[in-house]
Amino acid sequence: MSGNEQLERARERVIDAIAQNINLYGVTESVGRLYGSLYFQEEPMTLDAMKDELGMSKTSMSTSVRGLMELKMVEKVWKRGERKDLYRAEMDWYQTFSDLFTIKWRAGVSANINAIEKSKKELFELLNCDNLDDEVRLEAEKMLAKLDYALEYYDWLQRLVNSFESKEIFDYIPRKKKDTD
Known part of the structure; x- marks a missing residue:
């Protein structure tokens, strides 16, 4: 096996792992493959280049890129002389996780609190109600206690999400420093 084949095999293995695991964050496998492919690109890519790389339709590719941009995993970049839109992956996985976590959890917390x-x-x-059955009253009171407990949990979860947004989480669980830092 040539060196280039080994490089490609190693790259594809990681892209496959990203694609398989990204659903933990509510992202489809094909969108995970796109992110993984962009992550390994040295230069930003056009939608046409991504379409050719992944064999997806341009419409599907455009939808996937837009979704990744909403999740702050991909950004549009400008390059002198290039007329087509260019995109690149967010390279800081700490930031990507923080953004993805906060976006997804804020939406979930909000929906649950509203309910x-x-x-x-x-x-x-x-x-x-004046003529409420004692058994129904007791069940309603038990349910209210459970809902109050749930609200306490969602308050804690909102504070956790805030710690990711403010980067305060890194005070408690620091990033490892690279040798070059």
Whole structure:
């Protein structure tokens, strides 16, 4: 096996691992392959070049790139003399994880808090009924206690997300320094 073949095999192995594991962050495998491919590129790529590299349609490629940009995993860059849009992967995986984590978890926390608050309001209305069955009252009170506990958890989770956004998390779990830092 030639050196170039070994390089390509090593590169593809990592891209495959990224593609298989990126679903942990709510990203599809094909979008993970795109990110992995961009990560190993030395120069930014056009949509046409990405399409050729991955064998996806230009529409699918455009949608995938837009999704990666929303997740802050890919950015559009400008290059003198180039008329087509160019894109490159975010190379700082600490930043990529922080951005991805905060975007995904903020949305999840918000949806859950909204559902809990709406349910609490309905339970309070139920508890204010004059002729409420004692068994229903007891169950509503138990449910309210569970919902209050859930809100405490979501408060903690929001503070965790804030620590990623502010980079305070690195005060508790520092990044390892490279020899060149």
